[in-house]
Amino acid sequence: MNKQIPNFFLSDEYFIDEKVNFLKFANEYKVYNDKGTQIGIIKQRISGWQKALTLLVDKRMMPFKLEITDINDQLQATISRGWTFWMSKIIVTDPSGVEVGIIRQKFKLFKPTFTISVPATGEEIAKITGDWKAWNFNITNNAGAEVGRISKKWAGALKEVFTTADKYNVSIDPSYAESNHKVAIVATAITIDMVLKESK
Numbered sequence: 001m002n003k004q005i006p007n008f009f010l011s012d013e014y015f016i017d018e019k020v021n022f023l024k025f026a027n028e029y030k031v032y033n034d035k036g037t038q039i040g041i042i043k044q045r046i047s048g049w050q051k052a053l054t055l056l057v058d059k060r061m062m063p064f065k066l067e068i069t070d071i072n073d074q075l076q077a078t079i080s081r082g083w084t085f086w087m088s089k090i091i092v093t094d095p096s097g098v099e100v101g102i103i104r105q106k107f108k109l110f111k112p113t114f115t116i117s118v119p120a121t122g123e124e125i126a127k128i129t130g131d132w133k134a135w136n137f138n139i140t141n142n143a144g145a146e147v148g149r150i151s152k153k154w155a156g157a158l159k160e161v162f163t164t165a166d167k168y169n170v171s172i173d174p175s176y177a178e179s180n181h182k183v184a185i186v187a188t189a190i191t192i193d194m195v196l197k198e199s200k
Contacts, residue, residue, distance in 0.1 A: 006095070008040055008068070008076045014170040014190050031068075040070045042191060066191050067126075078185040079103075090195065091097050091119075092184045093174050101125070101184025103195070106164075112196060114139075116184050125181045128188065132196060135168060139189060148172040152188050168193065 013034035092101035130137030139148035
């Protein structure tokens with residue numbers, strides 16, 4: 001039986017807008033719904049020692065932590081990665097700190113691929129594959145059916161609001177079950193930019 005998931009994850013459309021911060025080490029993104037209303041924010045949490053190490057160590061190896069909060073600053077999910085020397089393993093946790101998903105980066109030349117699995121059983125629940133340069137990704141379930149997309153193609157009223165290249169859309173099939181699986185999948189999708197940046 002699934003727990004009730006936060007309202008933030010009940011949406012089917014997310015529009016991600018990177019906040020440009022030249023003087024900060026941490027990345028930050030605003031999250032909007034399909035009406036153009038801000039519904040949350042993604043912040044990278046970085047300690048003083050990590051800031052110092054970024055000058056000495058390849059960022060691709062370093063740990064990172066992203067917090068997704070709603071508009072009331074309530075934590076919705078956390079994505080974190082430890083030290084890595086090859087393919088990333090990233091953990092998605094709910095606000096209580098319970099692991100709800102494990103993201104594994106797969107090596108495929110010129111085609112970023114991430115699998116999302118359930119921590120308790122190891123069952124793969126979704127896969128994100130795509131073209132990083134063209135910024136088009138498909139999200140498929142464990143049966144291979146498409147359940148969502150990530151792209152820089154804008155639709156509706158938001159086409160005029162967001163026009164620059166550092167913004168993207170995460171679209172989830174409305175018929176996709178509102179379950180704890182969705183938390184892990186959406187959390188991964190809306191942080192894909194940061195995950196790829198730290199993996200390049």
